[in-house]
Amino acid sequence: MATKGPINDPMIDPRTGEYAVIAPGHNFKSVTQKIAGIVLTSNTPLGWFFGLMVGGGVATFLVIGVTWLFLKGVGIWGVTIPGAWGFAIINFVWWIGIGHAGTLISAILLLFKQTWRNSINRFAEAMTIFAVVCAGTFPLIHVGRPWLAYWLFPYPNTMNLWPQFRSPLAWDVFAVSTYATISIVFWYMGMIPDFGTLRDRATMPLAKAAYGFLSLGWRGSTRHWIRYESASLLLAGLSTPLVLSVHTVISFDFAVASLPGWHTTIFPPYFVAGAVYSGFAMVLTLAIPIRKFYHLEDMVTLRHLDNMAKVMLATGSIVAYGYGMEVFMAWYSASHWEFFMMWNRMFGPLGWGYWILIATNIVIPLTSLWSRKLRVNVAWLFFISIVVNTGMWFERFVIVVTSLYRDFLPSSWGTYKATKWDYMIYVGTMGLFTFLFFLFVRFLPMIPMSEIKMMLPQTKVKRVGPEAETVIERTV
Amino acid sequence: MPPREGIYGMLAEFNTPSELVYATQQARAAGYRRMECYTPYPVEEAAEALQFHTTRVPLVCLLGGIMGLATAGLMETWINVWAYPLNIAGRPLWSWPAFIIPAYEWTILFAGLSAAFGMIALNGMPQLYHPVFNAPNFRNGATTDKFFLCLEATDPQFSLAGTRSFLETFPAVSVVEVDH
Numbered sequence: 307m308a309t310k311g312p313i314n315d316p317m318i319d320p321r322t323g324e325y326a327v328i329a330p331g332h333n334f335k336s337v338t339q340k341i342a343g344i345v346l347t348s349n350t351p352l353g354w355f356f357g358l359m360v361g362g363g364v365a366t367f368l369v370i371g372v373t374w375l376f377l378k379g380v381g382i383w384g385v386t387i388p389g390a391w392g393f394a395i396i397n398f399v400w401w402i403g404i405g406h407a408g409t410l411i412s413a414i415l416l417l418f419k420q421t422w423r424n425s426i427n428r429f430a431e432a433m434t435i436f437a438v439v440c441a442g443t444f445p446l447i448h449v450g451r452p453w454l455a456y457w458l459f460p461y462p463n464t465m466n467l468w469p470q471f472r473s474p475l476a477w478d479v480f481a482v483s484t485y486a487t488i489s490i491v492f493w494y495m496g497m498i499p500d501f502g503t504l505r506d507r508a509t510m511p512l513a514k515a516a517y518g519f520l521s522l523g524w525r526g527s528t529r530h531w532i533r534y535e536s537a538s539l540l541l542a543g544l545s546t547p548l549v550l551s552v553h554t555v556i557s558f559d560f561a562v563a564s565l566p567g568w569h570t571t572i573f574p575p576y577f578v579a580g581a582v583y584s585g586f587a588m589v590l591t592l593a594i595p596i597r598k599f600y601h602l603e604d605m606v607t608l609r610h611l612d613n614m615a616k617v618m619l620a621t622g623s624i625v626a627y628g629y630g631m632e633v634f635m636a637w638y639s640a641s642h643w644e645f646f647m648m649w650n651r652m653f654g655p656l657g658w659g660y661w662i663l664i665a666t667n668i669v670i671p672l673t674s675l676w677s678r679k680l681r682v683n684v685a686w687l688f689f690i691s692i693v694v695n696t697g698m699w700f701e702r703f704v705i706v707v708t709s710l711y712r713d714f715l716p717s718s719w720g721t722y723k724a725t726k727w728d729y730m731i732y733v734g735t736m737g738l739f740t741f742l743f744f745l746f747v748r749f750l751p752m753i754p755m756s757e758i759k760m761m762l763p764q765t766k767v768k769r770v771g772p773e774a775e776t777v778i779e780r781t782v
Numbered sequence: 783m784p785p786r787e788g789i790y791g792m793l794a795e796f797n798t799p800s801e802l803v804y805a806t807q808q809a810r811a812a813g814y815r816r817m818e819c820y821t822p823y824p825v826e827e828a829a830e831a832l833q834f835h836t837t838r839v840p841l842v843c844l845l846g847g848i849m850g851l852a853t854a855g856l857m858e859t860w861i862n863v864w865a866y867p868l869n870i871a872g873r874p875l876w877s878w879p880a881f882i883i884p885a886y887e888w889t890i891l892f893a894g895l896s897a898a899f900g901m902i903a904l905n906g907m908p909q910l911y912h913p914v915f916n917a918p919n920f921r922n923g924a925t926t927d928k929f930f931l932c933l934e935a936t937d938p939q940f941s942l943a944g945t946r947s948f949l950e951t952f953p954a955v956s957v958v959e960v961d962h
Contacts, residue, residue, distance in 0.1 A: 334822060334927030460861060468866040471858045472873060472880040480854075480884040484891040491898045503822070503925040522908035525915070526924045529834050530905045531824035536839040537901035541894055544843075548890045555883060759823040767827045768800040 317607060325609035325682070327422045328761055332604065337758050341751055342507050344600055353599065354748055361740030368734025371727050372447055380450055384724040389711040393728040394448040396702040397735065399556055400584070401441035402482065403577075403698065406549055407585020408434025409489060412496070413545035416538070422613055424757035425605045429596070429746070430589050431493045436742040437588070438486045440735040445478070447731075459483075474558040481555040488548060492541045498524050499534070500751040553581045560705065566647035567709030570635065576628030583621040583667075584698035586614050590691035594684055596747065605753055608682045615681040618671065618694065625701075626668045643714060651708040655721065659704050666697030790913035790962050791817075791934040792945045794954040795923065799825050802929035805952045806831035809933060812948060816937035820914065820930040822923075839901050846896025847889045854888035855881065917960045932960065 319326050375382060385392040408430040415423040446455045458479045460469050469476045502524035504517040524530070557577035560568040590611065597606040636648035652660050671690050674680045681687065712719045746752065759765065796802045802819060806828055809817055819828040829835070858881040862868070867875050902908070914920050914932060924930055933945050942959070949957045 338822075338926045460857060466866065468861040470866075470868055470870065471862050471884060472870050472877050477880075477883040477887075480887040484887040487891060488894040491894060495898045495901070499823075499925070506921040506925045518910060522902065523910040523912060524907070524925070525912055525920075526820045526822060527905075528819040528821060528825065528828045528832060530907075531821065532826075532829045532834060533837045533839050533901045533904055535824050536837045537843075537897045540840060540843045540897040544890050544894045544897070548887075548894075551883075551886060551890075555887075558883075756823040765799060765823070765825075767803050767825070770800045770804045 325607055325612060327425070327607060327609050328758065329604035329607065332762060333764060334759050334762065337605075337762070338503060338507070338755055340602075340605070341753050341755050341758070342504055344747070345504060345749060345751055346508055346510075346513065348510075350748065351599075354744060358741060358744040358748075361737050361742075361744055364737025365734055365741050366737070367730045368443075368738055371731035371734055372443075374727060375447055375731070376452065380448065382725060382727045384722055384728055386720055386722070388713050388718055388720050389707060389722040391706050391710060392722060393724050393732055394444040396699065396706050397732050398441050398444035398448075399577075399702045399706075400699050401437045401444070401735065402485075402556065403553060403581030403584045403702075404588045404695075405434040405437035405441065405485075405489070405585065406553060406578070406581035407589050408432070408437075409485075409545050409549040410582055410585065411589070412492060413542040413549065416542040417546060420613075421761050422610055424761055425607075425753055426589065426593060426610055426614075427757070428493075428496065428750075428754045429592065429752045430585075431489065431496070432743065432746045432750070432752070433585075433588060433592060434489050435486070435493060436739050436746075438482070438489060439742065440739050442482060442486065443735060445482075474555065474562045477555045478559060481552045485548060485552045488541070488545060492545060495534075495537065495541065496754060497750065498522060499526065499756045500754060502526065503755055504751065550578055553577045560709075565709055565713070566641070566643040567651065567705065570632065572628055572631050572635075576625060576631075579621045579624035579628070580698060580701060583618055583625055584695055586618045586621070587691040587694035587698070590614055590618075590687055591695065592743065594688045594691070596752070600747070600752075602753065605758060608684075611684065611687055612678070612681045615675050615687060615690075618690075619675040622667065622672050622675070622694070626672060629664070629668070647709060647712075650712050651704060654708065654712065656708050656711070659700055659708065663697055663700040663704050666693045667701060668697075671697075787962050789935045789942070790916075790960045791932045791940070792942075792949060792957060793914060793917050793920065793930055793932045793960050794949040794952065794957045795919055796929040796931070796952070796954055799827070799929055801953060802931055803827045803831050805931050805949070805954070808952070809931065809948070813939045814933050814937055815939075816934040818932050818934070820920070820924045820932065822925055822927060822929075825929070828929075838904060839897060842900030842904070843893050843897040846900070847893030849896075850888040850890070850892025851885055853892070854885040858884060913960050913962050916962075917958050919956060919958065928955070 317326050317329060318324070383392060383394070385394075408427075411423050411430040412427040412434075415427075446452050449455055449458075457467070458469065458476075469479075471477075498521055501517045501521035505514055505521050508514040508517055554574040554577065557573035561570060561573040563569060593606055593610070593614075597603055633648060636644045639645075651657065670693050674686070674690065707722045711722050794805060796805065799821065802821070803825065806817070806819055810831060810833065817832065819825065819832065821828060859876060862877070862881075863875045870877075914924075914930070919928070920930065922928075931949070933940060933949070939945075946957055946959075
């Protein structure tokens with residue numbers, strides 16, 4: 307691509323005309339100082355306390371809402387018959403979808419050797435874990451008797467009761483619990499070398515001891531590095547089919563039911579694409595303020611924002627294809643019920659939800675993200691990321707609610723209206739997510755130092771000594 | 783088990799990965815075998831110079847995956863066929879296509895945990911104490927921006943004066959003795 311920006315912009319690589327992945331002028335020391343300094347400083351920025359307090363304050367809504375739910379039961383929510391699934395399932399699917407971008411960045415882009423991901427993978431993985439925490443809350447509190455939620459797992463008990471493995475809801479338990487476990491393990495394993503760096507640079511005894519313990523005694527030995535790299539690649543290779551399977555299994559919760567609007571074969575790919583779409587939007591929502599606040603523009607550059615916007619453009623187009631195919635199949639299947647469901651989704655009493663979805667998921671992002679100028683416009687991208695997150699929430703609202711509330715018999719039609727408790731718990735999980743994220747950026751290295759070092763030009767191993775004639779270029 | 787007292791090895795510090803790799807190649811050519819490089823990020827050329835090629839992490843991962851697949855498959859079969867048979871819309875008790883999904887997830891779960899914990903175990907971690915941490919300059923550089931080569935005292939080729947003068951032929955920042 308030809309250079310379009312200012313020719314003397316130091317961030318643009320003159321060879322490719324692309325934005326640089328890391329700003330020039332960094333060395334091993336400056337990278338370490340920059341990233342470790344955020345964690346090891348004793349001057350916590352006031353803004354951090356403010357953000358943590360806002361997150362924690364909003365999270366109290368979750369505590370209050372869940373307490374009242376446990377006292378009263380799911381009757382305080384807007385779920386009824388026929389609309390037996392409401393906010394809890396919408397929010398579950400929305401949150402877990404957001405998590406998928408973290409795994410995509412850390413696993414799939416690693417396998418594809420997209421080294422630009424090194425700057426953003428750590429906080430994208432953190433985002434995954436916190437999103438899964440928020441997501442996992444919902445099915446557990448939705449089961450009606452949450453104190454018996456452990457019945458979901460196969461374990462020997464005196465009742466001789468076991469799960470029924472032909473149900474997609476049982477598959478969900480396995481998919482989501484595996485996803486949470488593997489994400490945490492991958493995340494922690496990636497941080498072990500950085501914990502070693504923090505241990506060696508910490509001055510406070512408590513920090514030294516804590517990071518030393520977490521580093522498991524990491525000392526950067528080459529044999530350790532080779533095994534570590536091997537394990538990283540294996541985990542990436544395992545996480546890739548895992549992340550695709552998780553949202554596929556979640557789509558099976560719908561697609562296996564014989565309900566118009568749910569019973570379609572396009573659901574698995576379209577759910578996975580939607581998950582990645584909303585996940586990248588959330589990475590942008592987080593990355594844009596963080597790079598500004600902590601002055602990380604050197605490491606999370608416009609190249610990253612541009613690339614993430616491109617991924618959103620691609621996955622958003624797949625999602626748009628999914629919407630189109632749903633409408634087409636409603637007509638082409640010649641099924642009376644499918645046709646009515648689609649008409650009701652668009653023009654029924656809750657039709658406004660569908661049009662918000664079309665506007666926020668397709669019209670606004672997919673028209674503007676084609677322009678490189680807008681893709682590197684930070685303010686516009688931040689706006690788009692919020693728009694897409696809204697749109698993806700409405701997608702789940704449309705799928706869950708408008709398929710359910712007017713089913714086969716007009717005499718059993720109902721409607722769906724969320725109560726204040728639904729909103730409270732939903733907003734509360736956003737508070738929890740924010741709270742956990744603020745703790746993460748303060749106490750853990752939010753950019754992997756060792757992986758940033760691998761992208762610096764100084765890593766090139768040249769032949770030195772008496773017989774040196776040729777320069778061996780690093781191939782990786 | 784080598785004795786845990788006296789000298790552990792001789793540690794040379796370098797500024798660039800190229801110097802480290804060159805010194806490691808030369809040490810190997812001079813007959814040293816028990817040695818290790820310490821770097822702030824993975825340097826594959828150093829592993830080549832050490833002739834360290836294969837790890838057993840993939841094998842551990844594979845065994846874990848097979849174990850996960852077998853565990854989940856057998857568990858589902860036993861539960862849904864013998865322990866708690868239920869007639870779900872007349873479908874066979876052993877509905878293997880439906881059993882694929884939990885078995886698939888547990889294959890990944892067991893394989894992933896085996897890869898991560900296998901890597902940690904094969905690396906001998908957690909090991910909070912190691913002699914190289916005793917070197918005065920090690921903790922300041924090995925995880926930040928410096929590259930170290932340690933020739934260990936258990937190597938038959940090792941001698942205090944000889945190894946030191948050998949390492950000093952390279953442009954090392956420093957060469958220090960490391961005690962247990």
